[in-house]
Amino acid sequence: MPGAARPLGIANPAAKKRRHILYVDAYDSFSNSIVGLLEQSLGATVTTVRIDDTTAYENFTTILKAFDAVVVGPGPGHPANPNDVGLINQLWSLGSDDLLPVFGICLGFQSLCLAHGASIQRLRQARHGIISTISHNRTDIFRNITNLRATQYHSLCAVLGDHSSNSAQLQWQTNDQCPEIQPLAWDIEDETNGSILMAARHTGKPFWGVQFHPESICTSEEGIELLQRWWVQAEEWLAFRSRVVAHNRTTALNYISSAAITVTARDKIKHTMQDQNRSATLSLAETIQLSTGSHTPTLQWAAHFASCLSPIVLAEALGLDRDDIILLDSQNHSMGRFSMLGVVVPGETVKITYRSWDRTLRYGNGSGNEQVVQLRSIDQTWPIFQEVLDLHDPKKQRQYRGFNSTDEDFPYESPFWGGLMGYISYEAGLETIGVEPHESVAESSIPDINFAFIPRSVVIDHATGKTYIQSLLPNDSAWIAHVGQTLKNLTRERELVSESRTARGGIEVSRELREGLEMEKRLSLSQIRTPEEQNYRNKVLRCQDSLAAGDSYELCLTDETLIEVPSIDARGLNAWALYKKLRHTNPAPYGAYLQLSNATVVGTSPERFLKWDREGNCQFRPIKGTVKKSAMMTREAAHEILNSSKEQAENLMIVDLIRHDLSGVIGAERCSVTKLMSVEEYEHVYQLVSVIEGQLPKSNRDEGPTGLDVLKASLPPGSMTGAPKKRSCEILRDIEQRPRGIYSGVLGYLDVGGAGDFSVVIRTALRDASTPEGSTRMARDVDTSGDSTPHSNFEYTPSNTSPRYPSPSASVREVDFVSHESTETWRIGAGGAVTIQSTDEGEFLEMETKVMTALTVFQSK
Numbered sequence: 125m126p127g128a129a130r131p132l133g134i135a136n137p138a139a140k141k142r143r144h145i146l147y148v149d150a151y152d153s154f155s156n157s158i159v160g161l162l163e164q165s166l167g168a169t170v171t172t173v174r175i176d177d178t179t180a181y182e183n184f185t186t187i188l189k190a191f192d193a194v195v196v197g198p199g200p201g202h203p204a205n206p207n208d209v210g211l212i213n214q215l216w217s218l219g220s221d222d223l224l225p226v227f228g229i230c231l232g233f234q235s236l237c238l239a240h241g242a243s244i245q246r247l248r249q250a251r252h253g254i255i256s257t258i259s260h261n262r263t264d265i266f267r268n269i270t271n272l273r274a275t276q277y278h279s280l281c282a283v284l285g286d287h288s289s290n291s292a293q294l295q296w297q298t299n300d301q302c303p304e305i306q307p308l309a310w311d312i313e314d315e316t317n318g319s320i321l322m323a324a325r326h327t328g329k330p331f332w333g334v335q336f337h338p339e340s341i342c343t344s345e346e347g348i349e350l351l352q353r354w355w356v357q358a359e360e361w362l363a364f365r366s367r368v369v370a371h372n373r374t375t376a377l378n379y380i381s382s383a384a385i386t387v388t389a390r391d392k393i394k395h396t397m398q399d400q401n402r403s404a405t406l407s408l409a410e411t412i413q414l415s416t417g418s419h420t421p422t423l424q425w426a427a428h429f430a431s432c433l434s435p436i437v438l439a440e441a442l443g444l445d446r447d448d449i450i451l452l453d454s455q456n457h458s459m460g461r462f463s464m465l466g467v468v469v470p471g472e473t474v475k476i477t478y479r480s481w482d483r484t485l486r487y488g489n490g491s492g493n494e495q496v497v498q499l500r501s502i503d504q505t506w507p508i509f510q511e512v513l514d515l516h517d518p519k520k521q522r523q524y525r526g527f528n529s530t531d532e533d534f535p536y537e538s539p540f541w542g543g544l545m546g547y548i549s550y551e552a553g554l555e556t557i558g559v560e561p562h563e564s565v566a567e568s569s570i571p572d573i574n575f576a577f578i579p580r581s582v583v584i585d586h587a588t589g590k591t592y593i594q595s596l597l598p599n600d601s602a603w604i605a606h607v608g609q610t611l612k613n614l615t616r617e618r619e620l621v622s623e624s625r626t627a628r629g630g631i632e633v634s635r636e637l638r639e640g641l642e643m644e645k646r647l648s649l650s651q652i653r654t655p656e657e658q659n660y661r662n663k664v665l666r667c668q669d670s671l672a673a674g675d676s677y678e679l680c681l682t683d684e685t686l687i688e689v690p691s692i693d694a695r696g697l698n699a700w701a702l703y704k705k706l707r708h709t710n711p712a713p714y715g716a717y718l719q720l721s722n723a724t725v726v727g728t729s730p731e732r733f734l735k736w737d738r739e740g741n742c743q744f745r746p747i748k749g750t751v752k753k754s755a756m757m758t759r760e761a762a763h764e765i766l767n768s769s770k771e772q773a774e775n776l777m778i779v780d781l782i783r784h785d786l787s788g789v790i791g792a793e794r795c796s797v798t799k800l801m802s803v804e805e806y807e808h809v810y811q812l813v814s815v816i817e818g819q820l821p822k823s824n825r826d827e828g829p830t831g832l833d834v835l836k837a838s839l840p841p842g843s844m845t846g847a848p849k850k851r852s853c854e855i856l857r858d859i860e861q862r863p864r865g866i867y868s869g870v871l872g873y874l875d876v877g878g879a880g881d882f883s884v885v886i887r888t889a890l891r892d893a894s895t896p897e898g899s900t901r902m903a904r905d906v907d908t909s910g911d912s913t914p915h916s917n918f919e920y921t922p923s924n925t926s927p928r929y930p931s932p933s934a935s936v937r938e939v940d941f942v943s944h945e946s947t948e949t950w951r952i953g954a955g956g957a958v959t960i961q962s963t964d965e966g967e968f969l970e971m972e973t974k975v976m977t978a979l980t981v982f983q984s985k
């Protein structure tokens with residue numbers, strides 16, 4: 125495996141005048157990395173146009189006059205399908221006067237070959253995320269290239285007449301069927317598929333193409349040289365034809381829709397606000413300021429040392445559990461450092477929700493004055509959130525008022541001073557990429573964005589033992605002192621009795637026992653409906669059909685387990701007690717307890733989606749590759765499995781996808797892969813994890829992109845979609861036939877000081893509507909599509925015989941899944957990445973393993 129971060133060579137860009145390249149994007153999830161590679165290695169300015177841009181389609185030859193060359197990118201689908209290639213086809217029939225150098229990558233390459241007589245065939249086995257040596261005869265763009273290893277992402281291949289796949293002898297000449305296409309490179313390492321054409325050029329026109337992906341993190345450095353060799357040839361052709369770009373570039377550029385241009389115009393990202401948004405922002409800011417009682421942001425804080433402090437113990441000691449807390453709990457896990465308590469004050473804390481389905485933004489403090497704003501799209505929410513954060517940034521306020529802020533003024537080590545805490549659903553993510561959600565999302569009462577503005581918080585740094593008590597409210601020293609005193613009391617009690625849990629006196633212990641017993645009683649009556657095996661396996665096969673057809677490279681298929689919990693004495697399940705049980709049975713670095721605006725989240729995610737600090741350092745930590753722990757599965761055995769080509773391919777695709785997402789905002793030159801496919805151990809599973817990092821430009825935060833810009837450009841999380849993201853999400857929606865909701869979304873915080881941290885919502889139990897103790901709700905209608913069965917067939921479930929786990933022989937129909945008159949529904953989503961190398965059985969088992977990490981908590985003791 126080549127090294128992780130790699131510097132890019134620059135082809136002496138200063139030597140010649142700056143060239144302009146048009147990049148044609150076929151909605152691939154690697155495009156921004158290709159654009160970055162072109163900019164850096166060729167020193168060119170790149171403008172992006174999408175294949176389905178209708179104005180560009182009608183004015184394509186005029187647009188081309190403003191460019192020196194075109195690069196046609198990869199993408200989902202088939203080059204013979206006009207919808208998959210859009211305006212690409214126009215390139216191959218340009219008249220002599222309009223000709224210009226073109227370089228096709230993957231789909232672009234296949235389209236070039238198809239247009240000149242090749243047939244496009246399906247590979248016997250698709251090659252997604254596979255790295256192989258490229259064989260060539262060192263001519264043309266391969267001159268001086270010695271040892272090129274390159275990543276492939278394709279299901280289809282171009283076949284040039286007789287020298288079809290499987291030919292023993294590699295061909296370097298044109299043939300009768302494709303007299304204008306000269307082969308330049310082959311992959312001869314694949315026994316299943318035989319030799320596959322990897323590169324070619326047109327004999328008379330300045331067209332070249334490669335089947336592999338030069339931009340992949342696992343393509344060797346020579347991929348860059350290859351592009352530079354192409355550029356040399358392109359320059360020679362331009363000089364030979366004395367071709368110059370049109371003087372009036374602006375007219376040509378006006379034909380390109382701005383949506384695609386923003387892919388590269390990151391420097392221009394600003395928080396421009398429409399009038400309507402501006403007023404929504406102002407009144408939201410006013411509402412928050414009213415609730416906090418201050419128009420001048422302040423941050424009051426105190427730090428205490430309290431080693432080994434559990435946020436649970438602290439929350440309970442403060443009387444903060446249940447409805448009035450959001451807990452982001454790293455559970456002192458080796459991979460986590462901070463735990464945070466966000467205090468929600470009923471009737472005071474401002475809650476902000478957005479629903480993608482009807483595009484409504486709502487906010488209010490729950491005291492009957494909720495405001496509803498109709499937005500045009502989710503795009504309008506981000507500037508509102510950013511503005512709310514900026515208005516409360518205490519650092520900014522000091523600067524406005526001419527203070528010199530010093531490091532001591534603020535607790536910089538605490539990543540959250542106050543701000544927005546909550547989640548963004550998967551469907552909200554779909555809206556950001558223009559994918560329609562599944563229609564049944566209309567029935568959901570769950571907001572797609574669900575934040576609370578948190579002015580009071582406690583942050584525990586498990587690494588240093590320091591605990592920060594912070595308030596954005598003016599004159600809040602009494603609260604800070606109260607929390608400080610509670611902390612001191614806890615520490616003193618612990619010194620007296622080493623076991624902290626028993627140290628908090630009889631009242632708490634008996635309460636805990638009572639709550640636990642009550643919860644267990646209720647759980648013993650709950651009913652569980654897990655995905656039906658054959659049905660899930662069929663869905664895996666359907667995913668693989670799409671992969672084989674070239675419509676996706678990887679699909680993260682998921683399904684949902686439903687748990688119906690009856691109410692007893694008209695009381696709902698105690699979610700806090702459930703969370704305490706879950707953090708014990710499945711400790712993970714992204715524990716979360718949240719009960720906010722109709723949603724309850726009880727989760728133990730192992731996966732960070734995106735974190736950024738106040739210095740602008742961004743980090744993604746995608747997980748892809750899962751092995752279940754067992755007595756037989758030693759660390760060594762897990763390493764071996766996770767080092768297999770299947771697991772590595774799965775991970776690589778997501779690494780490349782996330783590099784693209786991040787590059788689109790901060791530029792490819794600022795992104796690096798700092799950890800590639802390392803094995804991490806969790807309570808029930810081993811996971812393959814990579815780390816992608818980048819630095820926001822250090823420009824004024826008002827002008828340049830912020831962490832929130834990176835967040836919104838990267839939704840939904842790539843590890844939960846597959847690649848390419850947009851097409852994969854459409855396929856998954858059609859196969860899964862349900863909205864995912866909070867599962868597969870992201871959960872975390874946006875800090876007023878400029879930081880943020882979000883996990884991927886997995887291994888998490890979710891309740892549809894808030895069911896505070898003392899209230900009940902009717903059961904939701906249970907899905908009767910036959911997609912799931914009301915029993916568990918998990919082999920290792922110890923309570924297989926309990927009423928909640930009827931034996932598979934009682935293979936009951938949905939009628940047996942009785943809805944109690946008064947029950948609440950919990951959901952646990954789970955799934956895994958399906959690749960062409962997956963087996964349907966293996967994928968089912970993987971989904972089962974993942975669902976069990978959270979489902980065991982519903983087993984009564």
Ligand SMILES: C=C(O[C@@H]1C=C(C(=O)O)C=C[C@H]1O)C(=O)O
Binds near residue numbers: 731749956
């Ligand atoms: C889909 C889930 O997990 C995702 C899929 C993984 C995989 O395919 O290996 C690993 C972590 C998550 O990104 C889940 O836990 O439900």
Ligand SMILES: NC(=O)CC[C@H](N)C(=O)O
Binds near residue numbers: 199230231
């Ligand atoms: N990466 C790509 O461009 C893929 C092209 C085509 N959809 C295939 O699968 O072969």
